[in-house]
Amino acid sequence: xxxxxxxxxxxxxxxxxxxxxxxxxxxxxxxxxxxxxxxxxxxxxxxxxxxxxxxxxxxxxxxxxxxxxxxxxxxxxxxxxxxxxxxxxxxxxxxxxxxxxxxxxxxxxxxxxxxxxxxxxxxxxxxxxxxxxxxxxxxxxxxxxxxxxxxxxxxxxxxxxxxxxxxxxxxxxxxxxxxxxxxxxxxxxxxxxxxxxxxxxxxxxxxxxxxxxxxxxxxxxxxxxxxxxxxxxxxxxxxxxxxxxxxxxxxxxxxxxxxxxxxxxxxxxxxxxxxxxxxxxxxxxxxxxxxxxxxxxxxxxxxxxxxxxxxxxxxxxxxxxxxxxxxxxxxxxxxxxxxxxxxxxxxxxxxxxxxxxxxxxxxxxxxxxxxxxxxxxxxxxxxxxxxxxxxxxxxxxxxxxxxxxxxxxxxxxxxxxxxxxxxxxxxxxxxxxxxxxxxxxxxxxxxxxxxxxxxxxxxxxxxxxxxxxxxxxxxxxxxxxxxxxxxxxxxxxxxxxxxxxxxxxxxx
Numbered sequence: 001x002x003x004x005x006x007x008x009x010x011x012x013x014x015x016x017x018x019x020x021x022x023x024x025x026x027x028x029x030x031x032x033x034x035x036x037x038x039x040x041x042x043x044x045x046x047x048x049x050x051x052x053x054x055x056x057x058x059x060x061x062x063x064x065x066x067x068x069x070x071x072x073x074x075x076x077x078x079x080x081x082x083x084x085x086x087x088x089x090x091x092x093x094x095x096x097x098x099x100x101x102x103x104x105x106x107x108x109x110x111x112x113x114x115x116x117x118x119x120x121x122x123x124x125x126x127x128x129x130x131x132x133x134x135x136x137x138x139x140x141x142x143x144x145x146x147x148x149x150x151x152x153x154x155x156x157x158x159x160x161x162x163x164x165x166x167x168x169x170x171x172x173x174x175x176x177x178x179x180x181x182x183x184x185x186x187x188x189x190x191x192x193x194x195x196x197x198x199x200x201x202x203x204x205x206x207x208x209x210x211x212x213x214x215x216x217x218x219x220x221x222x223x224x225x226x227x228x229x230x231x232x233x234x235x236x237x238x239x240x241x242x243x244x245x246x247x248x249x250x251x252x253x254x255x256x257x258x259x260x261x262x263x264x265x266x267x268x269x270x271x272x273x274x275x276x277x278x279x280x281x282x283x284x285x286x287x288x289x290x291x292x293x294x295x296x297x298x299x300x301x302x303x304x305x306x307x308x309x310x311x312x313x314x315x316x317x318x319x320x321x322x323x324x325x326x327x328x329x330x331x332x333x334x335x336x337x338x339x340x341x342x343x344x345x346x347x348x349x350x351x352x353x354x355x356x357x358x359x360x361x362x363x364x365x366x367x368x369x370x371x372x373x374x375x376x377x378x379x380x381x382x383x384x385x386x387x388x389x390x391x392x393x394x395x396x397x398x399x400x401x402x403x404x405x406x407x408x409x410x411x412x413x414x415x416x417x418x419x420x421x422x423x424x425x426x427x428x429x430x431x432x433x434x435x436x437x438x439x440x441x442x443x444x445x446x447x448x449x450x451x452x453x454x455x456x457x458x459x460x461x462x463x464x465x466x467x468x469x470x471x472x473x474x475x476x477x478x479x480x481x482x483x484x485x486x487x488x489x490x491x492x493x494x495x496x497x498x499x500x501x502x503x504x505x506x507x508x
Contacts, residue, residue: 077115375411
């Protein structure tokens with residue numbers, strides 16, 4: 001067995017060696033740091049499966065480090081540079097911007113699946129700048145950029161490895177250097193897919209068209225996509241290519257949040273007994289809190305996680321009322337969730353542009369204020385590499401006991417949004433927040449419903465996903481009550497890029 005520089009557990013080391021062996025068969029030797037041409041006609045899918053705390057992300061990060069050490073180009077999705085016949089490529093992907101940003105915060109150069117499926121087309125002049133930033137060309141002279149702006153762009157690129165972020169720091173808008181988007185035609189070599197429990201069959205088929213070698217990283221205890229009948233894509237991987245991580249690592253062994261999550265695997269555990277476990281954990285450790293009411297200040301940046309839509313709408317209505325938001329308008333700082341792009345087929349390129357900038361279904365955003373044109377909103381998209389821009393938007397505010405939502409702002413077409421102060425646990429999958437509020441009355445209702453999913457009680461899967469969204473603190477809310485806010489809504493806490501991108505340049 002090879003011994004990676006990092007001290008792996010036995011199951012991690014075995015998974016590393018199995019993947020390294022498969023990579024050698026594809027012409028990439030991460031132990032000897034050598035590359036050979038791609039072996040045509042060979043395709044393989046492997047899966048690394050384990051619950052929270054089992055070390056999936058650590059293994060993924062080390063594999064990326066080893067691939068880079070062997071000379072494999074890591075493709076970011078925003079710029080690829082000149083293609084070379086001898087190069088080998090890999091990409092680290094996640095289903096959502098938020099999930100990708102979680103990986104990036106841990107030093108893994110991740111992007112979204114959408115950004116790999118669709119690649120940007122650069123203006124030829126700024127293509128030279130991108131080549132220079134990536135280290136593949138000489139420093140060009142560009143009339144639109146001063147020497148100071150070029151230096152600033154280079155410094156930002158060295159930190160972020162993002163060409164759009166670097167050019168934005170130089171004072172450019174996206175429409176200045178990106179002329180459109182196209183479906184990827186040329187395949188890549190290796191795909192490492194995090195949060196693969198969220199993938200549906202169509203996305204999996206798209207990825208197999210692009211990558212002859214795929215490694216899926218997933219948690220079997222999470223919720224399957226709603227259209228998958230409880231099955232996850234890695235369930236289809238044959239046993240010989242499925243690698244199970246069972247051990248919980250030392251750094252996670254004393255984590256009361258993970259202890260509670262893993263307790264849910266007990267088939268005899270009842271909701272009542274589980275709630276007593278939470279109360280016991282809260283008495284021992286301040287990382288677990290039992291609260292009689294929802295914290296309305298926390299809802300502004302970390303949504304309350306619920307099971308039922310009716311609960312979600314009631315909590316959002318209470319949140320807006322507590323912050324004094326008018327019924328017919330949003331106020332700066334209100335959280336939103338992208339509900340998809342409402343554009344006809346003839347505006348396909350426009351749809352790709354919006355989605356590539358982060359407005360994919362389920363993406364969280366913060367409302368900054370109205371745009372300069374009717375129907376446009378200024379937004380800060382959480383987890384996007386260039387988060388601020390103005391876009392045609394359709395904002396829907398749902399109200400209790402009303403079938404149709406109220407729409408305070410609406411372009412004829414564009415990105416649709418729901419309020420984001422509360423979200424369903426399904427939509428929260430793939431995201432994490434430092435502190436998470438879980439609405440216990442909804443999980444109790446799920447336990448009383450007696451529903452099962454893939455052989456396990458649905459309430460346990462819901463509780464597992466909800467609990468593992470918390471990075472540092474779990475708040476278990478026990479009653480239908482909302483605490484008064486301690487501070488007004490605002491946007492001062494958000495990063496403020498010096499040159500925000502805009503999507504107002506074209507009519508939609």
